[in-house]
Amino acid sequence: MVGRRAIIFHGTGGNPDVVWYRWLAERLEARGYTVEVPHLPGVNVEPIATFLPTVLDGRRFDEDTVLVGHSGGAALLLALLEHVEVPVAQAILVAGYCTRxxxxxxxxxxxxxxxxxxxxxxxDIFFINSRADPYGCDDRQGRAxxxxxxxxxxxRDDGHFGDYNQPYERFELLDRLIP
Known part of the structure; x- marks a missing residue:
């Protein structure tokens, strides 16, 4: 058995070292996960049709994989999940959206x-959205x-769950949702 894996996708204009991404990675690693937090500056910059192949290339997805995406990274998960070859264990879309x-x-x-x-x-799929999201990635997007x-x-009522003006260094709910 290869073991449990998690991939955490940052949002538009983000990087692996902001908000709760590294904190969550460390929590999961302590529980035996192999964790990747890729830096993908093309998230929501490049068109998804040309960007998605670069995200999929060289990555393995299997029944033990957990995917977490925040904002633009959550929207990326929708396209990614269309194209993986086997069902992944879990996807959590934080401040995700499926329409503009x-x-x-x-x-x-x-x-x-x-x-x-x-x-x-x-x-298993979770949608975590806030009624008070300043970018419109709100509970209505989650509901859709x-x-x-x-x-x-x-x-929740937690803004964007982390942003340049919203420190959000820990995200205990995510830690509890991932087995």
Whole structure:
């Protein structure tokens, strides 16, 4: 057995060293996970059609893989889950969205999704959104994904769950959701 793996995808304009990403990685590593927190400056900059192959290239996804995405990284998970070859154990979309949440361009979004394929490629899926998200990645976005995919929707009042002006160095809820 290869063991449990987790990949944490940062949001638009982010990097692996902001907000709760490293904290969560350390918590999971302490429980035996192999964790990757890739730096992907092309998230929500490059069009998803050309960006997704670079994300998939060289990465292995299997039934023991946990995927966590924040903001643009959560939107990236929708496209990624359409294309993985086997169902992953869990996906958690934090401040995720499936349609444009505001007036900015969102190259990470696809025009349409194969919702059945996404659902068939993940055993357990969570949507964590805030009613008070300043970018529109709010509970309505979470509800739109939940209605298409099922899983569990969690609604909080925690802004964007970390941002340049919102320190969010720990995220205990995520640590509890991942077995």
């Amino acid at each position: 949440p505001n007036t900015r361009e969102e190259p990470v979004l696809k025009e349409s999704y194969d919702w059945a394929a996404i659902r068939s490629h993940v055993r 994904m939940f209605e298409r995919l099922g899983g569990t929707q969690i609604v």
